[in-house]
Amino acid sequence: MVSVRKFQVTFDCADPGRVxxxxxxxxxxxxxxxxDPGQSAVCVDPSGEGPRLYFQRVPEGKVVKxxxxxxxxxxxxxxxEERLAALEAECARLLPLGAVRVRLLEADGEEESCIVMQDVEGNEFCLD
Incomplete structure (x- = not known):
């Protein structure tokens, strides 16, 4: 049996410190x-439980999904409605940080609602 491994999520970006x-x-x-936060930056879960996020500067911009x-x-x-309220509250918190709301995907009987967002460099993420 394989043991659980720590992992890092890496983002290519133009401004690592900002992202x-x-x-x-x-x-x-x-x-x-x-x-040199202009070349790379990290953010880490203070509890040590979540993955480390690494941000590296690359010359090309994001062009596709x-x-x-x-x-x-x-x-x-x-x-x-309780789920939608939680999603909307978090969306409202993130907009002033530079996030962009893309669209609401409403519950369809199989999947619950989520909000598709973009970070400060246009990378998609979901509020789920």
């Missing part, structure tokens, strides 16, 4: 100081 600060605020992670995205789990266990 790391955004995700630190979203997730309640800390952003330790680095020698993400193949992998983060789902921020704010509505776990909630359904209907």
């Amino acid at each position: 790391a600060r955004f995700w630190g605020e979203v997730l309640g992670y800390t952003v330790p100081p680095l020698d 993400n193949r992998v995205h983060l789902c921020v789990r704010v509505g776990t266990g909630l359904v209907g």
Whole structure:
């Protein structure tokens, strides 16, 4: 049996420090100081439980939809109007940080509602 392994999620971006600060605020992670935040940055779960997020500067911009995205789990266990209220409250908190609301995907009988968002560099993520 394979043991559970720690993993890191890496983001290619234009401004690593800015994107790391955004995700630190979203997730309640800390952003330790680095020698050159223009080249790379990280944010880490202060409890040590969640994955480390690493942000590296790349010259090219984002041009297509993400193949992998983060789902921020704010509505776990909630359904209907209670779930929508939790999603909308988190969306309202993230908009002033630079997030962009893309669309609401409403519950369809199989999946619960979620809100598709973009971070400060246009990377998609979901409030789930």
